[in-house]
Amino acid sequence: MKIIDNVPKDSRLTWNRRGGLVLTALLTRVGRQLTTGRLVRLTGLTTADVGKQAARFAKAGVLSRRTDLDACPAKDYFRLPKGSVTKARTQLQLVDDEVLRELAEERGLDVDTAFGQFPERQPYATALGKALRTVREDLGWSLKDVEKLVPVSTATMSNFETGGRLPTLITLAELARAYGADVVELIVHAACHSQPDKKVQRLRIADPTFRAVLTHLYAAHDQRERARLRVTQPQGVTTQAS
Known part of the structure; x- marks a missing residue:
């Protein structure tokens, strides 16, 4: 406009x-x-x-x-x-x-x-996990039920729902299809119910769907970086709190 x-x-x-x-x-x-x-x-x-x-x-x-x-x-x-x-x-x-x-x-x-x-000033992964859990529970499904429809273990699904791990966009699309949900609505909802990512804000993208996709990709990248640092950090060395 x-x-x-x-x-x-x-x-x-x-x-x-x-x-x-x-x-x-x-x-x-x-x-x-x-x-x-x-x-x-x-x-x-x-x-x-x-x-x-x-x-x-x-x-x-x-x-x-x-x-x-x-x-x-x-x-x-x-x-x-x-x-x-x-x-x-x-x-x-x-x-x-x-x-x-x-x-x-x-x-x-x-x-x-x-x-x-939007009081939950929470990480994107946490917001997405809550959204996935809510959709699943509304269907009355257990994690075992999901495992039968989507090639994701119950342990992995549990990690998704707690925000400990982010699904790839492909996996998220498969889950949304199994749930009869709109994958776009899921990621936009999660992006809007989480702490805004400053990296995404700096790009000044107006389209909410593209912003949500970028939020997901940045969050996944950040999770991978944290995991990599935990693996490469010498044993017994702790990082100083910022």
Whole structure:
């Protein structure tokens, strides 16, 4: 989506950062309806700025306008559907930097509070493991049942579900197929319910699926590196805590 190139009065407030402030305000109140006036007070921006950003996110499908005209004018109310939280959080991550944090705090907002909708600041592998376990348990399957359908041992599956080991993307796709689940939804869910990977953030990838795939690949690489260091580290030598 093309964003109008316009220089705001505050040189630190790029259009992305303005949008970040609006989304921060919205994410702290997921599922609640907000008037334009309320958003103006929450963000400390002008009515025109908030209106433009809200319209931008409505066009992108992140926000919905209320259409119950009997209750209130649609133009005055915006809603963030719970199903749009992942998309909104992805957008916010793209503008999450130190300047945005400073601006948000000046206006009584907090990016971390916004991310409170995803309280598990956990490693990606842990989040993916929880998602896999939840899907399996919802089916009423045991690890033995999975072993009959996918060439993965119960011990390995247990490691996957505890986050001790990451499945390859191919294995993950096979598991998702056996579970009747969407593999894309699994990795995007895990990426959005885990600590953001700074290496992925630096790449500034807008597509949430590609971001999730990169998060998975980086996490797998990090696991392999930790395993390699454990093997090559001389016995009796310990690394100093950072």
